[in-house]
Every structure is written in C-alpha cells, then in structure tokens.
Amino acid sequence: MPLVTSQEMFKKAYAGQYAVGAFNVNNMEIIQGIVEAAKEEQAPLILQVSAGARKYAKHIYLIKLVEAALEDSNLPICLHLDHGEDFEICKSCIDGGFSSVMIDGSKLPFEENIALTKKVVDYAHERGVVVEAELGRLAGIEDAVNVSAKDATYTDPDQAVEFVERTGVDSLAIAIGTSHGAYKFKGECKLDFDRLETISKLLPNFPLVLHGASTVLPEFVDKCNQFGGQIKGAQGVPEDMLLRAGKMGVCKINIDTDLRLAMTASVREHFANNPSDFDPRQYLKPAREAIKGMVKHKIRNVLNCSGRL
Numbered sequence: 252m253p254l255v256t257s258q259e260m261f262k263k264a265y266a267g268q269y270a271v272g273a274f275n276v277n278n279m280e281i282i283q284g285i286v287e288a289a290k291e292e293q294a295p296l297i298l299q300v301s302a303g304a305r306k307y308a309k310h311i312y313l314i315k316l317v318e319a320a321l322e323d324s325n326l327p328i329c330l331h332l333d334h335g336e337d338f339e340i341c342k343s344c345i346d347g348g349f350s351s352v353m354i355d356g357s358k359l360p361f362e363e364n365i366a367l368t369k370k371v372v373d374y375a376h377e378r379g380v381v382v383e384a385e386l387g388r389l390a391g392i393e394d395a396v397n398v399s400a401k402d403a404t405y406t407d408p409d410q411a412v413e414f415v416e417r418t419g420v421d422s423l424a425i426a427i428g429t430s431h432g433a434y435k436f437k438g439e440c441k442l443d444f445d446r447l448e449t450i451s452k453l454l455p456n457f458p459l460v461l462h463g464a465s466t467v468l469p470e471f472v473d474k475c476n477q478f479g480g481q482i483k484g485a486q487g488v489p490e491d492m493l494l495r496a497g498k499m500g501v502c503k504i505n506i507d508t509d510l511r512l513a514m515t516a517s518v519r520e521h522f523a524n525n526p527s528d529f530d531p532r533q534y535l536k537p538a539r540e541a542i543k544g545m546v547k548h549k550i551r552n553v554l555n556c557s558g559r560l
C-alpha cells in the first residue's frame with residue numbers, strides 16, 4: 252500500500268462528522284503501537300513527524316519505518332510534517348517522500364503567513380502533496396518554544412476565509428483555546444465553540460485541524476506519579492469536547508502528549524516492579540502495548556473513526 256494524502260480521509264470525515272487522528276511519531280515502538288491499533292480498528296491514520304522528531308531519529312529512518320508499516324499493515328497511511336517552520340523544511344519533506352506537510356506561519360503577520368503558505372502550497376500541489384497551515388496562535392510548548400497564554404491569539408473567522416481563499420491551502424489549524432503539552436489549563440478547560448461554529452459555517456466542506464488536543468489522560472499521569480514521576484497539575488482537553496469538535500468541521504485531531512504519557516507510565520511501572528531488568532525489549536514491549544491500547548481508545552471514543560477505512 253503506498254502513502255496517501257489526507258484528501259479523501261478528510262472528505263469522508265467531514266461528511267461522517269468524525270475526525271482522523273494525527274499521531275506524532277519518533278521511533279519504531281511508537282509507530283508500531285499506533286499502526287497496530289489503527290489496523291485492528293480499521294481506522295484512517297495520519298502519522299506526523301515534527302522537526303524535533305526528524306532531528307532525533309533522522310528523516311531516512313522515519314521514512315523507512317513508515318514504509319515498513321505500510322507494507323506490514325496494508326493500511327492507507329498519510330505521512331505528514333508537523334509544524335514546518337519554513338519553506339526549506341517543507342520542501343525537504345515533500346522531496347523526501349511525505350504526502351502532506353504543515354507550514355506553520357502562525358507567528359508571522361497575516362500577509363507574511365499568506366505569502367509563505369502560498370509558496371509552500373504551490374510547490375506541494377505541483378508534486379501531489381497536500382498542505383496544512385495555521386492561523387491564530389496556540390499557547391503551550393511547541394518546538395521548545397513556550398508560548399504564554401497572553402501571547403496566544405484565537406483565529407479570526409473572517410481572516411480564516413481570506414487566508415484559505417488566497418493560499419489555496421488544503422486544511423487549516425485554528426486556535427480556539429487548546430494548547431500544546433501536558434499543562435494546558437490552570438482551571439477549567441474552556442474552548443470557544445462559538446468561534447469554531449462561525450469558522451466552520453464560513454468555510455463549508457473545508458477541513459479544520461485541532462492542535463494541542465491531548466486529553467492528558469489521568470490514568471497515565473497518576474501512574475507516572477505513583478511510580479516516581481513528578482507530573483503535577485497536568486490537564487488536557489476533555490474527551491467530550493473533542494467529540495463535539497469532530498462534529499463541527501474538525502477533521503484532524505493532533506495527539507502527541509498522550510502518547511508520551513502512555514509510554515512513560517508503562518516504562519515507570521515496569522522498572523518499579525522489575526528493578527533488575529535491563530533488556531530494552533522487556534520494557535519497550537509493554538510500552539508499545541500501552542500506546543496501542545491508548546490509540547484504540549482514542550479511535551473508538553474520541554475520534555469516532557473506528558471502521559471508517
């Protein structure tokens with residue numbers, strides 16, 4: 252099975268009022284856990300690679316691992332660059348075999364974000380690759396930069412329409428209150444669903460993307476802390492809100508933090524109970540299973556995309 256773009260996935264997701272999961276990958280065990288879950292659930296799947304992941308694992312290793320996953324699973328998979336910050340990294344991923352890239356010009360002034368996005372769209376579309384862009388700015392940690400809540404800005408609905416028209420972008424990440432990382436909210440999670448509804452009405456049949464959408468599942472945070480971790484005050488986006496977003500034009504939901512927490516909770520528990528183990532396979536096997544179980548849960552109960560291949 253060759254790589255696919257997200258175009259058909261989003262069309263079906265939009266019509267079916269569900270979302271496709273975009274999971275961040277950094278190594279073999281993470282890829283295997285996610286892909287096994289999607290295979291068992293017969294779910295559409297986006298694997299995404301950040302600049303940090305490329306630096307950690309190298310482009311070639313990640314591409315080859317995803318090629319292996321395609322062959323082994325026979326699933327249609329979209330391989331996406333997450334938060335590409337300039338034209339060069341997008342070009343490098345387009346030339347290097349990705350089927351989708353994100354150009355994240357959200358920190359630029361509106362006109363500069365449009366110009367940069369348009370340049371990537373022109374290059375990508377000529378080569379059959381799709382593009383996600385971002386308008387508005389999320390709070391939280393992204394590429395080791397911590398965007399404070401006061402620097403975050405919600406997406407302006409009218410600007411979103413102009414941005415999509417002028418760039419020809421295939422999907423748009425919007426800011427409605429979600430944030431990257433494990434510490435998303437001090438108090439209660441509040442998302443601006445009115446804003447989402449307005450944007451979605453102004454852009455009918457257009458796929459929206461939600462970043463910073465991990466739930467920061469308490470079972471994993473508690474397990475980390477029970478077995479020696481110090482993850483205090485972590486909080487994510489409640490699952491019912493994500494399900495609601497999936498019915499309102501959000502076709503792609505990004506999940507990284509929940510993968511990290513599931514893996515770390517499993518490894519911590521393993522070492523606490525098996526202090527004499529030192530073979531990586533002994534602790535990475537249950538960690539891979541933990542990722543698989545968590546992704547299956549997301550597919551069924553949060554994304555609502557089980558059986559939607």
Ligand SMILES: O=C(CO)COP(=O)(O)O
Pocket residue numbers: 275333334430431432433461462463464465466505506507508509
């Ligand atoms: O948006 C993300 C990747 O682009 C991940 O968000 P989380 O930190 O909520 O998992």
Ligand SMILES: O=C[C@H](O)COP(=O)(O)O
Pocket residue numbers: 275301302303304333334392393394395431507508
């Ligand atoms: O949005 C950010 C993703 O969670 C990727 O994080 P990273 O840059 O640490 O790989």
Ligand SMILES: [Zn+2]
Pocket residue numbers: 334355357385389393
């Ligand atoms: Zn961003």
Ligand SMILES: [Zn+2]
Pocket residue numbers: 334431462463505
């Ligand atoms: Zn993101």
